[in-house]
Amino acid sequence: MAATNRFTPIEIEVALELIDIYFNQPEQKDYRFACAVDANDRVNGYVCFGPTPMTDRTYDLYWIAVDPEQQRRGIGDELLLYVESQLRAENGRMLMIETSSQAKYDPTHRFYLKHHYREVARIPNFYSEGDDRVIYQKVFGL
Numbered sequence: 001m002a003a004t005n006r007f008t009p010i011e012i013e014v015a016l017e018l019i020d021i022y023f024n025q026p027e028q029k030d031y032r033f034a035c036a037v038d039a040n041d042r043v044n045g046y047v048c049f050g051p052t053p054m055t056d057r058t059y060d061l062y063w064i065a066v067d068p069e070q071q072r073r074g075i076g077d078e079l080l081l082y083v084e085s086q087l088r089a090e091n092g093r094m095l096m097i098e099t100s101s102q103a104k105y106d107p108t109h110r111f112y113l114k115h116h117y118r119e120v121a122r123i124p125n126f127y128s129e130g131d132d133r134v135i136y137q138k139v140f141g142l
Helices: 009-024 075-089 103-114
Strands: 032-037 043-051 058-066 094-100 118-128 131-139
Touching: 032 075, 043 075, 058 075, 075 094, 094 103, 103 131
Parallel strands: 058 094
Antiparallel strands: 032 043, 043 058, 094 131, 118 131
């Protein structure tokens, strides 16, 4: 994640906490991970997702990151499609994604739009002054 230059130190710390929860509490069902690895078992990307508490089959995509040297090779596409296929198989209703409005996230916004996610909300100045929270949604089965 650090290599992407898109995540803050606090975001990386939170992502690592989720990984710790996943490996140290195998009974938990809040966070699920998938990794894209190469022939040498090197992690080229990963995704973290899970059910949104107190909802009916709604899920959140918490993190998706691809090694910058491996970007633009379809790894992010494969990871996102994997999540979507898992949710469809489990009769998930929708997937929600939140991200920043900072210019460095423009490729991220294009990525979600390319995959038919809709921007459904924007909360001005959420993360900091001038940095909105942008919320994307994809509804399955409609």
